[in-house]
Amino acid sequence: MSKLNVPILESGDRLSRDEFHRRYCELPNTHAELIEGVVYVRSPARFALHGQPHGLVAGWAATYVSRHPELQYGIESTVYLDPASEVQPDVILFRVPAPPGGARLRDDGYVEGAPQLIVEVAASSASYDLHDKLRVYEQAEVQEYIVWRTVDEALDWFRLQDGAFVRVEPNAEGIIESTAFPGLRLHVAKLLAGDTAGVLAALG
Numbered sequence: 001m002s003k004l005n006v007p008i009l010e011s012g013d014r015l016s017r018d019e020f021h022r023r024y025c026e027l028p029n030t031h032a033e034l035i036e037g038v039v040y041v042r043s044p045a046r047f048a049l050h051g052q053p054h055g056l057v058a059g060w061a062a063t064y065v066s067r068h069p070e071l072q073y074g075i076e077s078t079v080y081l082d083p084a085s086e087v088q089p090d091v092i093l094f095r096v097p098a099p100p101g102g103a104r105l106r107d108d109g110y111v112e113g114a115p116q117l118i119v120e121v122a123a124s125s126a127s128y129d130l131h132d133k134l135r136v137y138e139q140a141e142v143q144e145y146i147v148w149r150t151v152d153e154a155l156d157w158f159r160l161q162d163g164a165f166v167r168v169e170p171n172a173e174g175i176i177e178s179t180a181f182p183g184l185r186l187h188v189a190k191l192l193a194g195d196t197a198g199v200l201a202a203l204g
Contacts (some may be wrong), residue, residue: 003195012047013039017086019047024086031076033134037084049150053121054090056196057148061119064184071181072096072105080112081140087133091119093181101141114140116180134158135193138165143180148191155188175202 004128007023009032015023031042045051054075061073073093091099092115094103103115118137122129129147137145138160145158145165157176158165168178170188177185183204190198 001038009039009041011041015039017080018081022085033088034084034086034131035128035136038132039130040128041144048123052194053127053150056191056194056199057121057146059090059121059196060186060191060199060203061093064203065093066179067166067183068181070096074111078110079115080106080110081114081136085103085136085140087136089115089118090121093117093184114142116143117146117178117184119146119148120143121148121150124149126152130156134165138163144178147185153192155192157186177204 007026009020009023009027009030014037015034016037017034019203020039024030024032033040033042035187036070058075065071065073071093073091075091076088077092078086078088079092092111093166094111094115094117095109098104098113101113103111103113106112114137118131120133127147127149134145134147141163143160147156149156157168159168159179160166168176173187174189175185175187177186183203187198187202
């Protein structure tokens, strides 16, 4: 293959989902997403700001799913949301079989449709996770969306109400419980402190 024919993906490219997916499959060392037809290529992930927090929220979801065999969870799985968006959320959680309009596993192994819950680890409020991607998740009717802003040391939990995301605050005990998944409880302060044992102990 000549250099002119080598596929590329650069942030800001505008592609159809089929063309994006074709190029992405030919670039196995690239981490990219398509949001409303626009390509976003991720920067290398730092351990303290992304890798370690990602591991903690993945462990939180995995522990909950271990008690609920009717559920599936995954990390950085490709999700087809709409004809112009192909994303790879840090953590997804969904029911099997899927409710109407919910996420389902395709025959090719990809996920199609909106997971009931999505978690993203973002550096700060400037991240596209809280802007373009939030809008796409809202339009896809993701039931709950969590963004852990590691630089800001803050967490945003959004719940879909009447077609729009509404921010949810912790209760008097510092805990937010999912309405999509009863018993999926998150002690926000312990998460932000990196207290794995405390986070898992709060699960219902």
